[in-house]
Amino acid sequence: xxxxxxxxxxxxxxxxxxAGGVTAAEKNPIFNYGPIPPEFIISPEDGARSHDHxxxxxxxxxxxxxxxxxxxxxxGGSATVVILDPFGQIIHEHRMDGQTYINQKAAENKxxxxxxxxxxxxxxxxxxxxxxxxxxxxxxxxLTVQEGGLPIIVxxxxxxxxxxxxxxxxxxxxxxxxxxxxxVEVFGPQPPLLPxxxxxxxxxxxxxxxxxxxxxxxx
Numbered sequence: 001x002x003x004x005x006x007x008x009x010x011x012x013x014x015x016x017x018x019a020g021g022v023t024a025a026e027k028n029p030i031f032n033y034g035p036i037p038p039e040f041i042i043s044p045e046d047g048a049r050s051h052d053h054x055x056x057x058x059x060x061x062x063x064x065x066x067x068x069x070x071x072x073x074x075x076g077g078s079a080t081v082v083i084l085d086p087f088g089q090i091i092h093e094h095r096m097d098g099q100t101y102i103n104q105k106a107a108e109n110k111x112x113x114x115x116x117x118x119x120x121x122x123x124x125x126x127x128x129x130x131x132x133x134x135x136x137x138x139x140x141x142x143l144t145v146q147e148g149g150l151p152i153i154v155x156x157x158x159x160x161x162x163x164x165x166x167x168x169x170x171x172x173x174x175x176x177x178x179x180x181x182x183x184v185e186v187f188g189p190q191p192p193l194l195p196x197x198x199x200x201x202x203x204x205x206x207x208x209x210x211x212x213x214x215x216x217x218x219x
Contacts, residue, residue, distance in 0.1 A: 125197070
């Protein structure tokens with residue numbers, strides 16, 4: 001009887017652990033542990049040339065840029081998309097017609113910020129809102145406080161980063177949304193985007209707009 005009871009309890013405990021793991025995976029789908037699916041990263045043969053076996057595959061980076069391009073067009077906008085490898089080198093850059101040098105540099109800086117911090121660049125956007133000292137410090141560190149950069153994480157391993165500049169549809173869509181939607185289509189569910197900082201409203205560009213004062217007409 002004791003052995004039977006012990007077996008039942010062990011099975012119940014195992015079920016709880018497994019159920020808990022599933023729940024955690026559902027909440028944070030990109031934070032599963034395990035090997036990275038080979039279709040997402042550089043092949044062993046190509047990686048052997050540069051001793052790199054974790055970088056996002058060039059064809060996957062190109063696919064991300066084209067997904068974002070199609071989305072920006074669908075929302076009446078334009079964009080520049082930059083994808084970096086885990087070492088900060090450009091894997092793929094795609095500039096739609098009408099994009100400028102500033103759009104290019106903004107996209108690259110957003111991707112680099114997400115890569116270096118392992119977080120969406122939006123984290124710094126919110127920290128720097130109404131805080132000039134943070135804005136200055138981040139600039140000294142070579143980081144941008146514009147939203148639109150996201151790390152590319154697969155099974156809890158950073159394989160690159162994506163940055164979007166140039167509007168990508170403006171207020172009706174936005175650069176960060178464009179980046180996230182591309183990641184969702186290629187890699188599956190992603191964490192939700194951060195809200196605008198207190199006192200700010202999302203405007204689709206790199207910086208949040210200011211919320212209208214109470215009782216105002218919103219301009």
